Amino acid sequence: MLVRVGILGATGYVGEELIEILLAHPQVKITAVTASANLEKEEPIGKLLPRLAGRLSLDCFTLDVERILPLVDVVFLALPHTVSQDIAVAIVEAGKKVIDLSADFRLKDPSLYEKWYHAPHNHPDYLEKAVYGLTELNHAKIEGVELVANPGCYPTGAILALAPLFNKKLATTHSVIIDAKSGATGAGKKPSSFLHFPEIHGNLKAYKVNAHQHSPEIEQELSELAQEEVDVIFTPYLLPTDRGILTTCYVGLKERMETNEAIALYQLFYQNDPFVRIHPAGSWPELAHVVRTNFCDIGITIDAERKVAIVISAIDNLVKGAAGQAVQNLNCMHGWDEKLGLLP
Numbered sequence: 001m002l003v004r005v006g007i008l009g010a011t012g013y014v015g016e017e018l019i020e021i022l023l024a025h026p027q028v029k030i031t032a033v034t035a036s037a038n039l040e041k042e043e044p045i046g047k048l049l050p051r052l053a054g055r056l057s058l059d060c061f062t063l064d065v066e067r068i069l070p071l072v073d074v075v076f077l078a079l080p081h082t083v084s085q086d087i088a089v090a091i092v093e094a095g096k097k098v099i100d101l102s103a104d105f106r107l108k109d110p111s112l113y114e115k116w117y118h119a120p121h122n123h124p125d126y127l128e129k130a131v132y133g134l135t136e137l138n139h140a141k142i143e144g145v146e147l148v149a150n151p152g153c154y155p156t157g158a159i160l161a162l163a164p165l166f167n168k169k170l171a172t173t174h175s176v177i178i179d180a181k182s183g184a185t186g187a188g189k190k191p192s193s194f195l196h197f198p199e200i201h202g203n204l205k206a207y208k209v210n211a212h213q214h215s216p217e218i219e220q221e222l223s224e225l226a227q228e229e230v231d232v233i234f235t236p237y238l239l240p241t242d243r244g245i246l247t248t249c250y251v252g253l254k255e256r257m258e259t260n261e262a263i264a265l266y267q268l269f270y271q272n273d274p275f276v277r278i279h280p281a282g283s284w285p286e287l288a289h290v291v292r293t294n295f296c297d298i299g300i301t302i303d304a305e306r307k308v309a310i311v312i313s314a315i316d317n318l319v320k321g322a323a324g325q326a327v328q329n330l331n332c333m334h335g336w337d338e339k340l341g342l343l344p
């Protein structure tokens with residue numbers, strides 16, 4: 001029997017990408033799609049998102065948990081942070097599974113959530129229950145779980161780039177430099193002067209320098225891997241393109257290491273992960289190689305004299321950084337092949 005899925009926030013960039021992926025998934029049927037409270041009346045989803053016309057005949061309605069519950073087995077929340085938290089808990093408490101793509105269940109410490117998202121967390125007990133859905137690191141924990149906190153797009157690229165070095169305790173933990181450039185869909189569909197076409201076309205600009213809400217998420221997960229506190233210096237940039245994140249990480253090494261040893265370590269670490277591709281020495285990831293796929297490509301070189309690793313990753317922010325990874329997590333939750341709906 002097909003699993004019935006609902007997508008809340010279906011009209012946003014992530015919601016639309018989820019629909020696109022799930023339409024081709026052999027084990028699911030999309031049975032509910034919602035938009036914000038601003039939707040004046042129900043509209044066919046194909047009218048709101050013309051790319052879907054003739055491919056999904058469902059009406060999109062204003063988010064209403066009671067109405068959704070009888071229609072679904074699993075719900076994807078592609079909602080703004082702070083909006084997700086009460087909705088996620090209501091759905092889980094009704095016995096349904098939730099994959100939350102917002103930041104509401106990613107940080108384990110509620111005081112950090114309040115500091116970075118400027119709102120109290122109403123369900124701190126669920127922060128412990130939620131599993132952080134960076135699939136490659138947490139496959140086993142995700143199977144059977146009720147609530148997955150899907151990672152942020154920048155954290156996905158940065159953590160996958162650094163995980164093998166921290167997991168093997170080879171990296172120094174202080175002031176890890178992460179420099180990440182994202183396409184404009186990373187900021188969502190809501191228009192702003194910062195994202196206005198003339199402001200970004202032909203331009204490259206940094207933003208939220210030393211002040212981006214994904215810093216604590218990256219630090220939390222790297223610290224978990226290293227089993228000691230890791231701190232990062234994270235600078236995001238806005239690229240004049242629609243999708244993709246290219247991340248460059250600079251991290252000190254505790255001991256001297258050569259590039260070929262590092263590449264071998266990464267190949268071994270990700271040997272069972274179909275969506276992580278490690279480049280050979282001297283070859284580097286590019287956005288064009290990963291856009292509209294669920295891959296994370298990683299290239300690495302070592303400056304052996306200075307004992308520094310330089311690691312570059314590339315992902316599509318809407319796929320591996322959001323909807324694709326969420327479907328990977330759906331597959332793991334159900335014990336299905338992780339590649340289902342994502343790779344032939």
Ligand SMILES: NC(=O)c1ccc[n+]([C@@H]2O[C@H](COP(=O)([O-])OP(=O)(O)OC[C@H]3O[C@@H](n4cnc5c(N)ncnc54)[C@H](OP(=O)(O)O)[C@@H]3O)[C@@H](O)[C@H]2O)c1
Nearest residue numbers: 009011012013014035036078079081102186188189317322
């Ligand atoms: N964009 C990315 O690359 C990316 C990557 C990873 C994670 N995320 C996270 O995924 C979530 C969705 O991101 P997005 O980029 O798709 O955002 P978006 O384009 O702004 O879409 C937000 C969606 O939520 C709906 N919505 C907004 N406020 C709502 C409310 N109060 N009640 C009910 N529905 C509401 C919107 O409906 P209307 O269309 O009717 O306003 C829309 O469907 C965010 O938490 C974001 O941080 C995004």
